[in-house]
Amino acid sequence: MSDLDPQSTLRRLFDAAVASAMPQRLADHLPPPPKGRAVVVGAGKAAAAMARELERVWPGELSGVVATRYGHAVATERIAVLEGAHPVPDEAGSAAARRILEAVSGLTADDLVICLLSGGGSALLTLPARGVSLEDKQEVSRQLLACGAGIDEMNAVRKHLSAIKGGRLALACAPAKLVTLAISDVVGDDPAVIASGPTAADPTSYADARAVVAKYGLTLPPAAAALLAAEPDETPKPGDARLAHAEYRLIATPQLALRAAAAEAERLGLNVLLLGDSIEGEAREAAKVHAGIARQIAAHGSPVARPALILSGGETTVTLRGKGRGGRNSEFLLSLAMALNGLPGIYALAADTDGIDGSEDNAGALMAPDTLARAAALGVDAGARLADNDGYGFFAALGDLLITGPTHTNVNDFRAILLL
Structure with a gap:
């Protein structure tokens, strides 16, 4: 004994x-400074701590905004930290997602976007697709959390009701170079699943999202159900040339x-x-x-x-x-x-x-x-x-x-x- x-x-x-997965590991995965601007965005429970660490080790100018859960903010100097609700999103999270899209708009090929992602990013990057309200997204989130769906299933639905998830943030960053630094909280460390993959190609489809809804007998708000049925604009898939500017680096894993x-x-x-x-x-x-x-x-x-x-x-x-x-x-x-x-x-x-x-x-x-x-x-x-x-x-x-x-x-x- x-x-x-x-x-x-x-x-x-x-x-x-826990110590093995702290944000200090990102120093080993940094890209070189760009000719133009370096803009930082991100979301997740570790996003604020990652932003603070990036400020400490980055050799040049930085600006940007990240979203984290209430109570998870830390003091930063150049990168704004916004807080929102998790696991059910709120208006503060939606406002943060809008700020993030604004931060990456109008960039050039000389600019660099560093995206800091970690678990919780799905709820904190809530920007409903056209025609879907925040209340609709909240109701969908509640049902997904209660039904026992796996994270990949939940994310298939979330991505297709979102204006920023499922690779859409990556599209918004173009033509700037995009480097994602991620702390994985998902089985298999799949970039398409971490925080619902805002900067990664999405292998799931509207049909997959509808299949999850059917499997668990969910009753979606009418606007959300209508969007999934209409399939207005599919998320970018693996091999999509529009993601050629995007690179993904895992800094910590389970x-x-x-x-x-x-x-x-x-x-x-x-x-x-x-x-x-x-x-x-x-x-x-x-x-x-x-x-x-x-x-x-x-x-x-x-x-x-x-x-x-x-x-x-x-x-x-x-x-x-x-x-x-x-x-x-x-x-x-x-x-x-x-x-x-x-x-x-x-x-x-x-x-x-x-x-x-x-x-x-x-x-x-x-x-x-x-x-x-x-x-x-x-x-x-x-x-x-x-x-x-x-x-x-x-x-x-x-x-x-x-x-x-x-x-x-x-x-x-x-x-x-x-x-x-």
Whole structure:
């Protein structure tokens, strides 16, 4: 048995993952200064911190504007930082998107646009297509978030109701050179998916968007449904010559963050089983699979022996059935606790690397072998809380929420299960 303190060890590993994805990494990916102007735009939970870092390392003049979530702004000198709502967009986000398009208008081939993208950019770059209102987009966002759709499915719909997503921002930057510096929060690190791909070719179509609507039985506002049916102007596709001026560079990814945590775990003497950065599906079901792997290690010492660490990333989903509070990580952890049912020596942390699990004030939560027993002693019914999608309330009652505040990065979910 290891003499490691379980909770501090899990937090140390989470911190290592987050540190590996901080905006300071962008210094290694900068393009050379242009002959003309250097204009900065961007959106996401890390956009303000990325802008501040770019100001610190850029050798010449800069101007521009980025959009971030309320509470995620940091002080900048030359790049304006605007805040908006996430995950459901608001008028401030729409105003920021308009400012971003204005910033890249009228540029020449001698100019350079640096676009800073990170998770959350979809909601923060909300500029409805002609005929669609902000209220329409808000209603569509609410339905997509509640139905359990995957991020690629949500983005297929978002792009085709937008005047800026799905490569449309890249078109607006022409003929200036465009370099996107992105922190990936999506499975597969696909530029077309990160922040709904405002500067990348879009492989999805209006037909794909309609298929998502049909699959989940969504009831779109009339104007949004009419736009998807009319197919007025398709997004630019891979190979489109109009995107020849655009280049895309990833500066941080979920896999790099998991590797950083794995390296730290190995330094602590743990045997690491890295399940990868692509775990998707219902959070509560993914938890059962993780619990099965943990039981295998506990009972048989395979595929790794104790002291062991199971690591995974990706983006699970939650289909709302109840009216409780909580994001996908607290739901994952509550389901994991129930599946393990107090099995000795197993501890876990599940959290979003941006510091916000869903729309709550916590990054995630921590679980221990006595989690269910302590809950029962307080009269907190784990099964009832899970049925009500109330992972936040469950772990808040135990004092086991993980609250970090905004981390100023976002490489998706981080899950660590420690077996001592």
